Amino acid sequence: MQNNRRFLLARRPVGTPVPEDFHLVQEEIPAPPPGGFVIRNHFASLDPAQRGWMDDAPSYMPPIPLGQPVRATTVGVVYASDNPDFRPGQWVMGMNALEDYSVSAPGGFTMPIDVSTVDSPSRYLSAMGAVGLTGYFGLLEVAKPQPGETLLVSGAAGAVGSVVGQIGKIAGLRTVGIAGGAEKCRRLIEDYGFDAAIDYKGKTVEALAAEIRTVIPDGANIIFENVGGDVMDAELLNLARKARIVLCGLISEYNAPEKIGIRNLWQVLAQEATVYGYLIMDFAPRFAEAGAVMAEWMAQGRLRVDEDLQHGLENTYDAFMRLFTGANTGKLVLQIA
Structure with missing residues (x-):
């Protein structure tokens, strides 16, 4: 991957989003800021809440700025780092964006994850996310x-x-x-x-x-x-x-x-x-505790969590609209890498 594809919000949707509300652009891969790191996103969560973030209206999170990539929770691997706590090759999860590479500054929401405990890293966007x-x-x-x-x-x-x-x-x-x-x-x-x-x-x-x-x-x-x-x-x-x-x-x-x-x-x-x-x-400090319980229930066969895995950043719009047509058959996840 020699560039960074980014799925940008070009204008604020009126009613149901249309393809013209977004742009897919290519930029250079960013460098890590002082004390920060760059994540190569492998999976991104597609959620109904993202539609609300596209509006310029009061909410629990600020609106996505026009010309910026659509906000999303992602799971990926540290690509480059200026932070000793986040080493290249380490799997992480955090609030990033629909793009190949995301920059995480110090003090962000990104956290390390242990993918050895799950059948796919995408589980951190569904059952354990x-x-x-x-x-x-x-x-x-x-x-x-x-x-x-x-x-x-x-x-x-x-x-x-x-x-x-x-x-x-x-x-x-x-x-x-x-x-x-x-x-x-x-x-x-x-x-x-x-x-x-x-x-x-x-x-x-x-x-x-x-x-x-x-x-x-x-x-x-x-x-x-x-x-x-x-x-x-x-x-x-x-x-x-x-x-x-x-x-x-x-x-x-x-x-x-x-x-x-x-x-x-x-x-x-x-x-x-x-x-x-x-x-x-409100429950973020207890995510690890609950994630362990969810993993145990799945291992016992008491909990089934289906994922609707869609592929390719270039297919983001079609994948996202599955949420509103009822086409998705589980947690909607976009595989980027």
Whole structure:
């Protein structure tokens, strides 16, 4: 590799991103800054949150500057270094960008990883990365489940949702997943061990709410929300008293020029429910602890984490859009090297 390809944000998308919103450019490989190092990225995480970072709007992270590469968590190898703690050839994970080579300055978020413990370094972007750990901490630490409770998961066939459902079973919960299409609902039961699956496709809020009610007539004790919009409105009509709602994502809204909002919020008051706005970064100091548990569960066959591996930085746009068409079949990972 004699140059550095970079997937730049050329303009801010309006609604669904189009190819013209991005540029793939080639630049020289950067040199490490004083005390820093350069990473050769091998794998990059593609996540719905990246769509929000493309907007010039307040969020938990600053907008991606125009003309800069799209921010992404990556796994790679130290290529060149001016830092004795990061040696060339060492595997690392951190918040970098969709590019061949990323510069990491002192004090950044990059950390060494031990790839000898996993079947692929990409596992640090799925089961043992932010996606898997989002499910782990969001359910066990935020929702605080009790055995015998009912867990309702939206976007249940997605990377986070499928992990949440499986951890729910480990925690002794009855798990119900909402997904789009018969095939995804089949996977919820056969691949991820959900107790029940509900297809939201083609249903009004009222019809979806009624179907949820037939499956969980006493309501959900925990809702793990990844979708928002009409799906969340139907879920809110099926709350158990004192329910906990973990608000992890709102993917139905990310490409909407005008936000839909929630129309059945009154049910939170009526059922004395609690809504938790949840970000995984609060648990960063405990990633190693949780990653070890996730690895043990996978080794025991109690946890299945699928990866949808796409190839080539030149195919980034098509790969990224799989998140919004529902084409991805697991944690979406782009293999760069």
